[in-house]
Every structure is written in C-alpha cells, then in structure tokens.
Amino acid sequence: MNDVAMIAADTSRTRAYLQFMVRHDLEPSCLILLENTSDTLQPGQVSEEQVKGYRQHEGTTGIWKELIFNPSLSVTTLLDREGWDYEPARDMDINDEGVVEQIMERPEATFIYSGYGGVILGKGLMESDRNFLHVHGGYLPDFKGSTTNYYSLLEEGSLGASAIFLTDEIDSGPIIRRRTFPPPPDRSHMDHIYDSAARAAVLVETLREYAEKGRWDFEVENNEGGSTHYIIHPLLKHMAILGER
Amino acid sequence: MQRPGAGFEQNVLRAKARTLQRHSAEPEYRQAGWWRSGSGAICSFNRLGMDYIYSDTNRLDAPHSYMYSEYQGHALIEAYLENRFAVLREQVPEETVNVRSTEGRDRDIIASVLAALLNGAGAGKEYARSIRKILRKELPDLLNIPDGEPLSTTEELSLHDSADDAGDAVDTGQTLTAAVMRLAAQDGDTGTADLLDAFLHHFEVSKKLYHRYDADLRGGREGFRDARLYWLLGLALCLYLLRTGRMKYASTLLKCTDLLCSLPAGKLREELPVLGLSLLLAAEIACMQKLAEEQGVYAVE
Numbered sequence: 065m066n067d068v069a070m071i072a073a074d075t076s077r078t079r080a081y082l083q084f085m086v087r088h089d090l091e092p093s094c095l096i097l098l099e100n101t102s103d104t105l106q107p108g109q110v111s112e113e114q115v116k117g118y119r120q121h122e123g124t125t126g127i128w129k130e131l132i133f134n135p136s137l138s139v140t141t142l143l144d145r146e147g148w149d150y151e152p153a154r155d156m157d158i159n160d161e162g163v164v165e166q167i168m169e170r171p172e173a174t175f176i177y178s179g180y181g182g183v184i185l186g187k188g189l190m191e192s193d194r195n196f197l198h199v200h201g202g203y204l205p206d207f208k209g210s211t212t213n214y215y216s217l218l219e220e221g222s223l224g225a226s227a228i229f230l231t232d233e234i235d236s237g238p239i240i241r242r243r244t245f246p247p248p249p250d251r252s253h254m255d256h257i258y259d260s261a262a263r264a265a266v267l268v269e270t271l272r273e274y275a276e277k278g279r280w281d282f283e284v285e286n287n288e289g290g291s292t293h294y295i296i297h298p299l300l301k302h303m304a305i306l307g308e309r
Numbered sequence: 310m311q312r313p314g315a316g317f318e319q320n321v322l323r324a325k326a327r328t329l330q331r332h333s334a335e336p337e338y339r340q341a342g343w344w345r346s347g348s349g350a351i352c353s354f355n356r357l358g359m360d361y362i363y364s365d366t367n368r369l370d371a372p373h374s375y376m377y378s379e380y381q382g383h384a385l386i387e388a389y390l391e392n393r394f395a396v397l398r399e400q401v402p403e404e405t406v407n408v409r410s411t412e413g414r415d416r417d418i419i420a421s422v423l424a425a426l427l428n429g430a431g432a433g434k435e436y437a438r439s440i441r442k443i444l445r446k447e448l449p450d451l452l453n454i455p456d457g458e459p460l461s462t463t464e465e466l467s468l469h470d471s472a473d474d475a476g477d478a479v480d481t482g483q484t485l486t487a488a489v490m491r492l493a494a495q496d497g498d499t500g501t502a503d504l505l506d507a508f509l510h511h512f513e514v515s516k517k518l519y520h521r522y523d524a525d526l527r528g529g530r531e532g533f534r535d536a537r538l539y540w541l542l543g544l545a546l547c548l549y550l551l552r553t554g555r556m557k558y559a560s561t562l563l564k565c566t567d568l569l570c571s572l573p574a575g576k577l578r579e580e581l582p583v584l585g586l587s588l589l590l591a592a593e594i595a596c597m598q599k600l601a602e603e604q605g606v607y608a609v610e
Contacts, residue, residue: 300600
C-alpha cells in the first residue's frame with residue numbers, strides 16, 4: 065500500500081494489527097515506531113506476565129477462533145522477520161514537534177495510528193492535510209468515548225469496532241467500516257486480546273477494500289450524535305466480565 | 310459511632326472478622342468486618358480479605374482515575390456491597406427517625422425520590438420489590454411515609470431559577486434539586502437530560518462539583534467540598550439510570566457514591582439530611598442487584 069503508512073507504539077493492539085496485516089499481505093509503505101524510552105510500561109502495553117501462558121480458550125468457536133494472534137510477539141521482532149520497513153520516531157510522544165515534522169516529511173496521505181492509550185492527537189497533526197486512520201473499540205456512533213466495549217457488552221451483549229478518520233471531536237470522524245462481534249469466550253482477557261482482535265479485524269477489512277478500490281468509501285459520513293462514555297467503573301467492568309449475557 | 314447491624318449480618322461479619330484477624334494486626338477487625346481508616350474513610354474486608362479501595366481514602370482530596378482497573382473476580386462485588394452497607398448503616402441514627410421532622414426542601418426531595426423508587430422509577434415492579442425489601446430491612450423509618458404521599462406541596466423549581474441576579478451563573482445545588490424533583494415526578498424533559506449530562510461530564514473530568522458554574526456550564530467556582538452536591542447528583546443519576554437503563558449513568562453514579570462513602574461520618578451527618586445518603590445507597594444497591602441478575606452474575610444478596 066504505497067499511500068498508507070503507519071505510526072504506532074508496541075502495544076497489544078499494534079501487535080494484533082500487524083499480525084493480521086501480515087496474514088493478509090497488507091504491508092504499509094513505512095512504519096514510524098514510537099519507542100518507549102521510559103522505565104515503565106505505557107498505557108496499552110502488555111507485560112510478559114499478563115500474557116504468559118495465554119492460550120486460546122478451549123471453548124472458542126466461530127469468529128473468535130479465526131481472530132487469533134500472539135500477544136507476546138513484539139512489533140520489532142515481527143517487522144524484522146517480515147522485512148517490513150520501519151524507523152524510530154524522534155520522540156515517544158506523537159505530538160512532539162520533531163515527530164510531527166517526521167510525519168509531515170513523509171509523502172503518504174494516510175497514516176494508520178496505533179499509539180499509547182489515552183493520547184489524543186494535537187493540533188499540529190489534526191490541522192495537517194494527512195488522514196489518520198484509527199479503529200475505535202466500539203460500534204459508532206452509539207458507543208463513543210472510553211472503555212466502550214464493556215458498556216456494549218452490558219447493554220447489547222456484543223462488542224464493536226469502527227474504523228474512522230480522526231477529527232477534532234473525539235470519535236466523531238467519518239466511519240469507513242464498522243462491525244459488531246459476539247461476546248468473547250474469556251472476557252477477563254478483553255482489554256489486550258479480544259478488543260485488540262476485533263479492531264484488527266475491522267482494520268484489515270478496511271485496508272483490503274482500499275487496496276482493491278484505491279479509495280476510501282464511507283459507510284457513515286455523518287458520525288454525529290450517539291453518546292460519550294467515560295472510563296467504566298470497576299464494578300460494572302466486573303459485571304461485564306462475569307456476566308453471561 | 311459504629312451502629313450494630315441486624316443480627317444475622319452481624320454474626321456473619323464477626324465470623325469474617327475472626328478469620329481476618331489471623332491475617333491482620335489491626336484490633337478493630339475483631340469487632341466488625343469494617344472500620345474507619347486514619348483519614349476517616351470506611352474500609353471493609355470481604356471474606357477474601359479484599360479492601361474496597363475506591364472509598365478507602367478521602368476522594369475529595371485524592372480523586373481516583375479508575376484507569377486500567379485490575380480484574381479481581383467476585384471478590385470486588387462482595388467488597389463493594391460490604392462498603393455500601395457499612396456506610397448505609399452507619400448513617401442511620403440510633404433513635405427512630407421521624408422523617409417528617411426533616412426540614413423544607415430536603416423533606417420534599419426525600420419524599421419524592423422515595424415515592425418514585427417505591428413505584429419502580431421506570432424500571433418496573435422487580436426493582437420496586439427489590440428496593441422495598443432493602444428499605445424494610447435497613448431503613449424502616451422511611452417506610453413510615455405512606456406510598457406516594459408528598460410530605461408537603463412540592464414547589465417545582467424552574468431550572469432557570471438557579472441563575473443569580475446577574476443572570477450569568479448556574480447554582481449547582483438548585484439546578485440539581487430541580488432535576489431530581491423533575492426526574493422523581495417522571496417529568497424529565499430533554500433539557501433535564503442535557504443538564505444532567507453536563508454535570509456528569511464535569512464530574513467525570515475533574516471528579517469535583519463546584520457550587521457555581523458560568524451560564525454555559527464552564528468555569529466552576531465557590532468550592533467543591535459540599536457533600537450535598539454529590540448527593541444530589543447521585544440521586545439524579547440513579548433516577549435517570551432507572552428510567553433509561555443506560556450504563557454510563559450507572560458508572561458515574563458509582564463514582565459519585567464512592568466519593569460520598571469516602572468522606573468522614575461527621576461531615577456526612579452535618580451536610581446531608583437524615584437518611585438521605587442511606588436512601589441513595591439503598592437505591593444504588595438495588596440497581597446493582599438488578600443489573601447482576603440481568604447479566605447472569607451470581608445472585609447478589
């Protein structure tokens with residue numbers, strides 16, 4: 065995909081994205097890697113302890129059986145193995161002036177974005193002429209905001225993922241593709257495994273269509289309305305995980 | 310002062326405490342399954358020895374972000390229930406309460422909310438039965454008020470009455486009071502919902518509610534430490550949750566009551582009407598019981 069680059073951190077979500085992209089031969093023209101230069105794991109990153117011994121749940125059937133990825137396989141290991149082109153970002157903060165310049169120096173019109181959790185793209189990038197393709201973990205516009213797949217499980221008994229171009233208003237960019245998924249077999253692994261897998265599935269679908277048609281077709285151009293959600297209270301998170309709906 | 314619970318529950322708590330005291334150096338644990346920390350916040354253990362951390366320190370001083378919370382299984386649900394029942398019971402006075410002696414607007418608020426809850430508040434008969442069961446056991450004084458009877462003629466506040474003389478500020482207490490009364494009367498319009506969403510947003514972003522905001526609901530000022538503001542927000546969120554079933558209101562309700570349950574007992578008694586917080590907690594517990602049953606989580610008692 066000559067006109068699509070990627071800017072990403074080594075998170076569980078990025079690992080899912082890249083493994084699915086490899087599976088479907090969807091190589092970005094370049095990947096700019098936001099390397100973690102601090103001593104601690106950043107939001108969205110998964111520790112070896114968290115995924116040590118993770119195995120696909122025995123009862124997994126249907127779509128979740130196909131959406132399998134290895135959460136322990138680091139981004140650089142995979143990229144080196146596949147021979148995909150990548151370069152380190154000038155800073156770990158995507159809104160750093162140097163990183164913004166680095167992105168603007170690239171020729172691609174669209175960047176797949178998969179950064180650290182909780183980071184919002186600043187004016188430097190949002191006011192540029194580049195598209196930032198992001199996959200939100202929730203079915204838009206109904207479930208905007210944070211931790212939305214837990215709310216979705218409680219209210220509708222399903223997960224969602226929606227590919228959008230980022231705009232100034234959170235989760236309100238035009239929707240390219242959106243899907244719902246059945247409840248996962250082991251909800252205690254929602255954050256790093258199933259939410260990431262659902263987003264990766266929608267990303268791949270979006271990129272395959274672009275690769276075939278050479279353009280972005282929007283499923284919903286006007287993504288206004290819906291409801292903004294805030295970080296879910298742990299009690300409700302537990303109800304969603306323990307529930308059988 | 311610690312208020313003894315009902316016989317069965319006290320025996321259960323003592324049994325738990327006996328188990329827990331083998332693992333703890335704190336002498337208070339020998340008497341009950343809950344105690345007050347140095348900051349005055351209620352701390353409670355469930356049978357797995359897990360503290361309910363979201364109310365274990367004064368959340369006006371140290372707000373909790375709730376980010377990336379750890380999965381802890383059923384133990385968290387048990388810890389939540391113990392925390393809420395502990396505060397609910399602690400706030401009930403030793404002597405029988407005559408709710409009619411509560412003054413003015415507070416009496417109207419409690420009576421209206423109670424009437425709404427006992428009629429299901431839009432969530433149906435199952436919820437009405439659930440809340441009635443809790444009230445009968447924990448807050449029988451509230452049930453001395455006949456169903457649906459307001460204790461006085463309720464003046465309906467216009468949501469615009471809260472503006473000050475200059476017309477450019479919103480009084481949070483008055484606005485939320487009006488919202489609670491409208492929701493209790495099942496009269497909430499989109500204006501009420503929009504205002505509730507605005508206060509919900511402010512609380513979620515800063516974990517604080519200020520006495521006043523600008524007319525466009527920005528720029529909070531004149532202090533945020535009044536427990537009454539959080540009590541009113543909690544009541545409004547609970548009523549709206551029961552009407553709509555939307556989980557975002559449940560989430561903010563839980564954070565709001567986490568904050569209230571983290572405050573010193575004396576402050577709660579000074580700033581909230583008698584049985585006001587206990588009623589809110591009973592209503593919330595009944596909501597969570599309903600949710601647990603709907604989701605197929607084990608029956609929560």
